[in-house]
Amino acid sequence: MQTAEAWVATPLRQFLDDARVRVAVLMNASGQVLGQAGFARSTDVMSACALAAAINATAGELGRQLEGKPFEGVHVAGRDQQAHLGVAPTPRGPLLLLSVFDEHTSLGLVQVFFEEFRARIAKAALAIDASAPQLAADFESDLNRNLAALFGRT
Amino acid sequence: MSDEIHRLSDELAHDPSSLAFLRLAELLRRSGDVAAAERVAQRGRARHPGLAAGHDLTARIAADRGDVAAAEDAWRTVLRLMPAHAGANKGLGFLAYRTGRLRDAEAHLAQAARGNPDDETIAVALATVRAELAAAAPAPPAVVVAPAAAVPAAVPAAGPAAIPAPATHVEAAGSPFADLSADADAILIVDRDGLVLTGTAPAGQSEREAELGAHLSGVSDEAERAMRHLELGAWATIVIEAPGASVALAPIGGLIGGDAVVLVAVPRTTPLGLVRRVLDRATQLARAWLEARA
């Protein structure tokens, strides 16, 4: 597992250990990666983040149109693997956790441990210094720095 | 072979604590990539320092490199973890023979033979050593008998023939569960890595025991996780009734038992109450056996 921001490490590690998913990536709603496990290449992480952010935006809008509030999770069942995308609200904004899993775990377990992850990450976010400068102004270089940190190329 | 190497590499990348490192390093070793095999083995050993198979693998890789001292060191670690490990005894026996220590060679090969009475390579090697001891030969011969196993070991060109890959571990005779053998088809002590420490193996069934231990040890991991999250306390017994047998598990517990479990397989027709009694008795015997080896 690698994280671009230290405060996400413990909750993400706990989720990975409990849920036993194959691959996971944590990002903010804009698709900026905060942590990942199981990916071999940074390009795969970038793709996954971009797609997940788009899926979340679409699912959210669909929920608003159908039910007046955004859908908060997406589950896709493939033949051999499944994907789960969940939203974790935090004081630093919503985070998205995309995980891919196989027969070694189950949707029920991923959902249960994702709920626990939501509580932990929200608590961890509260402990962060709220005055830390926001990075959105220089998104591209932040993304590249995060990816470089994740793949050991600082 | 390269497909399997890729598959195992992927598995290990996904789960660095997977035991797939054993097979992967072995395949790399056989393909001649000793450096890669050593890296894989080293990482696996760091994650599983108590796993005898990891140290056994290290020893064989060191032997391929011709590093006798490292190979001996690793096999001695194996014997500290598993005193009756046939492979380690065989490896040390051959190393001792290569370096002229015939008495040591004889002792190790004799121990290996006790655990592997049907292994002809050990029998022939032991006979060779004993013959030389009897003739009081001053130096080891240029050629050592190679085993039938299809695992070549690379050695320096100037040295004697390759050190053979040791055979799979077989527990020595003298099971602590002899009294219960009439009530159960199998009783095993399995460590947290799913490896059998001892059990009631019929002759030649050590691989079957190993499979049983490996498959069923995962159930205790799963139970431990479930109990932790459900706040039901530590699990005490698990009984799984299947068409072919009833299988019962219990943690041995305490400082001696650690994460080891005792596993009992009984005929399916055995009443559940009796299964529990056999399991209780087996757990007591397992604890006593471990304490005697502490």
Place this chain on the structure above:
Amino acid sequence: MSAFQPALSAVMRLRGVTACLVVDEHDGVIVDSTLQFGMRGNVLAALLASLFRKARQSVAAAGFGDSAFLTLEAERGRVCAVGQGGLVLIAVADPRTNLGLLRVELNKARAGLG
């Protein structure tokens, strides 16, 4: 009321039983359940279905055939689970529960799982 309710109710009537669930073994999600107040059904379902599946696969891999019945005893509770047709019927009970009666009820209910 689902087709599983009569079976769930029969099990819940036993003294000491705190939860009874029918769970999809593959997904670990609840199909139907009856729970005492405070029991977290989705957590029970996910974890215990996973345990049952692991047990079933392990004994099958060991050559003993597909598992029929799982019994687990822990410090503060007992769990019994029986599976059929991709569904698992799970009962969670406290340590005072009569295990024999619980097994009888679960085995009766098993046929209704499909």
